[in-house]
Amino acid sequence: MRAKYAVKQISVFLENRKGRLLEVTEALKEANINIRALAMAESAEFGILRLVVDNPEKAKTALSKCGFTINEQDVFAVEVDDEPGSFHKVVRVLAEDDINIDYTYAFVGDSHKAVLIFRVQDESIEKALEALSQNGVQLVEPIFFYS
Incomplete structure (x- = not known):
């Protein structure tokens, strides 16, 4: 059952600084990736942006090329x-x-x-x-x- 219902989520680790979220959205826009759902948690120094996108593999490639640290769950x-x-x-x-x-x-x-x-x-x-x-x-x- 797991394989049928597992949704790939990408977590992007972001320094908590001005413009960093803009860089993520720019990379996804340029790769023609549609964000279907998201949540963001933050602390004083960093944040975690959790994304469900229409093409997880393409999104991981695009974000990695831009130097973002990502994880998939x-x-x-x-x-x-x-x-x-x-x-x-x-x-x-x-x-x-x-x-x-x-x-x-x-x-x-x-x-x-x-x-x-x-x-x-x-x-x-x-x-x-x-x-x-x-x-x-x-x-x-x-x-x-x-x-």
């Missing part, structure tokens, strides 16, 4: 109704199966649906996908993100 996505309690339902299923969520981010899609992206430990992905599927949570196939 498997994440998974679920689609829920865009209404109160939907996020809670997913988190509850994972918690009840003793699956720790490293981080999550979301965006609102079409048709009053929200897409939630989750990162759990690699050894927990299969267990998470199985638990969610068994509890009626709609898993999102990677083709949703890729061109």
Whole structure:
């Protein structure tokens, strides 16, 4: 099940200085890469920009050529109704199966649906996908993100 639902996320490590995010977006624009989802976490000295893009391999190449330090992780996505309690339902299923969520981010899609992206430990992905599927949570196939 993991291979069917694994979405490639690219993490870009950025010095916390003026213009650095602009350089990332410029590199992706020049490579004709579409950003489908993103989240950014920062500290005083650096930030981590997490991206789901339409062509992860091409994006990694473009960013590496520009000198960015990048990493790739498997994440998974679920689609829920865009209404109160939907996020809670997913988190509850994972918690009840003793699956720790490293981080999550979301965006609102079409048709009053929200897409939630989750990162759990690699050894927990299969267990998470199985638990969610068994509890009626709609898993999102990677083709949703890729061109």
